[in-house]
Amino acid sequence: MALINDALSxxxxxxxxxxxxxxxxxASFRGIPFAVVSAEGVFGRRQAVHEYxxxxxxxxxxxxxxxxKLTIRGFIVHNSLAYDAPDVITQRDSLVAACExxxxxxxxxxxxxxxxxxxxxxxxxVLESVDNGRSFEFTLTVIESGLKVFAIxxxxxxxxxxxxxxxxxxxMAATKFIATVxxxxxxxxxxxxxxxxTAAFWGxxxxxxxxxxxxxxxxxxxxxxxxxxGRYNKGTVGGxxxxxxxxxxxxxxxxxxxxxxxxxxxxAVTGRAELLALTxxxxxxxxxxxxxxxxxxxxxxxxxxxxxxxxxIRMLETLASYRNTTFYATSGENSVANGATILLCVLSAGALxxxxxNYEPSSYDDAILMLNRVCxxxxxxxxxxxDAGDDDDYLNLLQTRDALVNAYSQKGAVxxxxxxxxxxxxxxxxxLANRMYQDGARGDELVQSVGPRHPAFMPTKFKALRx
Numbered sequence: 448m449a450l451i452n453d454a455l456s457x458x459x460x461x462x463x464x465x466x467x468x469x470x471x472x473x474a475s476f477r478g479i480p481f482a483v484v485s486a487e488g489v490f491g492r493r494q495a496v497h498e499y500x501x502x503x504x505x506x507x508x509x510x511x512x513x514x515x516k517l518t519i520r521g522f523i524v525h526n527s528l529a530y531d532a533p534d535v536i537t538q539r540d541s542l543v544a545a546c547e548x549x550x551x552x553x554x555x556x557x558x559x560x561x562x563x564x565x566x567x568x569x570x571x572x573v574l575e576s577v578d579n580g581r582s583f584e585f586t587l588t589v590i591e592s593g594l595k596v597f598a599i600x601x602x603x604x605x606x607x608x609x610x611x612x613x614x615x616x617x618x619m620a621a622t623k624f625i626a627t628v629x630x631x632x633x634x635x636x637x638x639x640x641x642x643x644x645t646a647a648f649w650g651x652x653x654x655x656x657x658x659x660x661x662x663x664x665x666x667x668x669x670x671x672x673x674x675x676x677g678r679y680n681k682g683t684v685g686g687x688x689x690x691x692x693x694x695x696x697x698x699x700x701x702x703x704x705x706x707x708x709x710x711x712x713x714x715a716v717t718g719r720a721e722l723l724a725l726t727x728x729x730x731x732x733x734x735x736x737x738x739x740x741x742x743x744x745x746x747x748x749x750x751x752x753x754x755x756x757x758x759x760i761r762m763l764e765t766l767a768s769y770r771n772t773t774f775y776a777t778s779g780e781n782s783v784a785n786g787a788t789i790l791l792c793v794l795s796a797g798a799l800x801x802x803x804x805n806y807e808p809s810s811y812d813d814a815i816l817m818l819n820r821v822c823x824x825x826x827x828x829x830x831x832x833x834d835a836g837d838d839d840d841y842l843n844l845l846q847t848r849d850a851l852v853n854a855y856s857q858k859g860a861v862x863x864x865x866x867x868x869x870x871x872x873x874x875x876x877x878x879l880a881n882r883m884y885q886d887g888a889r890g891d892e893l894v895q896s897v898g899p900r901h902p903a904f905m906p907t908k909f910k911a912l913r914x
Contacts, residue, residue: 472560473530474521476587477545477552479538480530481521486557489516515591517556517564525581535581539573542585546571551592564589606804606854612847613801617746617794620840621739624790628735631782641780642738643730645787649769650726653745656762657722714753722748742791746798756806760821763802767795767824789832793840796828800851808858812910818855822848869908876902883911 474483493510523542525535532538545552546566554564566589574584632638725748729741749762771788775781803821808814825848832841868883876890876899883893894902897909 471557475555479541479545481523482529483521483557485520487518517589519587522582522584565592609804609850612850613797616797616843619843620793623839627786631779641783646730650730653726656765718752746794759802763799792828796825800847804854873904
């Protein structure tokens with residue numbers, strides 16, 4: 448019998464070792480105290496039940512943890528011995544005001560402790576009667592609430608999430624690299640030599656691809672709009688039109704064309720000179736700690752260029768494809784070289800995702816092509832990190848990839864669908880716009896979408912907005 452009592456005491460708690468009453472919290476809502484008679488909670492999972500014809504069972508889709516709903520039955524009383532409070536009328540008015548206050552409030556639950564909750568319509572029911580006298584009974588129903596952290600409703604918010612993941616990826620990759628290399632150091636001189644060899648090969652790739660980003664033609668095309676400066680321009684100055692959505696940009700033209708051109712040319716030249724200086728510093732790296740810092744400085748310089756996003760993506764895609772094929776005699780040198788290669792590829796791939804998040808596709812098909820192109824590069828770097836057993840870089844870069852896919856899902860949601868158009872003969876863009884949309888002003892939109900050799904001779908087969 449003693450063994451059974453000991454077992455029950457260990458499961459249920461005994462009066463000597465655990466006092467249930469000592470673990471009860473004084474109940475209150477927004478600082479208004481009250482006494483509790485009973486409390487009830489509703490818990491579970493949110494689910495969508497899918498039923499199909501001629502199937503006896505349903506498929507239940509899990510949608511995450513359900514919203515917690517709590518119901519408290521309590522009372523407030525005049526001259527209470529359980530809590531300090533004014534007269535019962537004042538207590539009632541204070542509790543009503545607390546429940547009618549906008550926004551979530553803090554509820555001290557007797558057993559669950561502090562919770563952030565919201566009171567729905569009709570959540571507070573107060574019972575007053577002659578039998579109860581100076582005591583008012585009430586029922587309080589609340590819903591557990593939290594911050595608005597998961598509601599991503601546009602591509603701008605989704606792109607900011609990609610940026611946040613990229614910043615975390617770069618920081619964690621640098622920390623991981625320093626720890627790995629310092630753990631493999633056998634000779635400081637040889638380690639620095641290995642890092643310089645890696646920096647030299649990667650730096651040559653930076654120099655060879657820098658011309659694309661800082662190309663003056665690309666810089667000017669990304670500055671001026673198509674409405675004033677021709678259909679091959681994709682900027683905003685002077686206005687333009689989107690071939691994918693038909694949205695018209697009416698940005699005012701510049702009053703000083705020559706000054707704006709000189710400014711953009713100076714920015715391109717200065718940016719290239721800054722990039723070459725950073726590359727020279729990186730190639731002459733003198734410490735393990737400086738290697739990731741200098742590499743990150745080059746990546747940041749590429750991202751901050753004033754050139755077109757397409758050229759930045761192409762450059763970062765090339766840098767992320769770097770592979771170190773140099774033979775090293777010792778395993779320590781191989782480990783250092785592999786760690787440096789993974790660091791450079793992870794930084795380039797993360798920056799590629801962050802830059803691609805700011806890319807504005809010209810059509811739904813263009814968005815799919817760009818997403819697949821960037822994801823292919825990210826997958827190659829992810830595979831390289833996984834093969835090396837670099838779990839931290841793999842997981843961080845994978846989260847960046849997931850955020851990019853979500854951002855492009857938001858972009859694709861607002862892009863108009865395209866349809867195949869077949870005409871018996873070549874017609875001008877104005878005629879086609881009037882025939883398809885009954886609006887000749889949408890001719891520029893067709894030119895941007897189709898990209899003909901000349902607006903007066905549109906191809907007989909092309910894709911354009913459905914309506």
